[in-house]
Amino acid sequence: MIRKKFTEEQIITVLKEAEAGAKISELCRKHGVSDATYYKWKAKYAGLSISELKRLKTLEDENRRLKQIVADQALDNWALKELLAKNF
CATH class of the missing domain: 1.10.10 (Arc Repressor Mutant, subunit A)
Incomplete structure (x- = not known):
């Protein structure tokens, strides 16, 4: 099929x-x-409606992008904490 x-x-x-x-x-x-x-x-x-669907798609894309930014910042924050912990 x-x-x-x-x-x-x-x-x-x-x-x-x-x-x-x-x-x-x-x-x-x-x-x-x-x-x-x-x-x-x-x-x-x-x-x-079609216009609401397009708005929903753009919001989902923006939400995905913002979640990625937060994940990247959390990873950077963790790496900095690990680096500072080794120095002291």
Whole structure:
């Protein structure tokens, strides 16, 4: 079975179609996904618009970058403490 990769925008479009009243089984058949995949998407992306999703992605990227900065600073701090402990 070929696995299709849908973008978040496409997933939200499918969910909006379902909210508009389309039958889920027909919608899944039309887009080539299983019912389980639809419900996973619904659990993850329910209520999001495309603009909110883009904002969420940018916030997640910024959060990842900030966590990396904190980890680097903690490592530097640990190295300095080790260096100072050896000198005294």
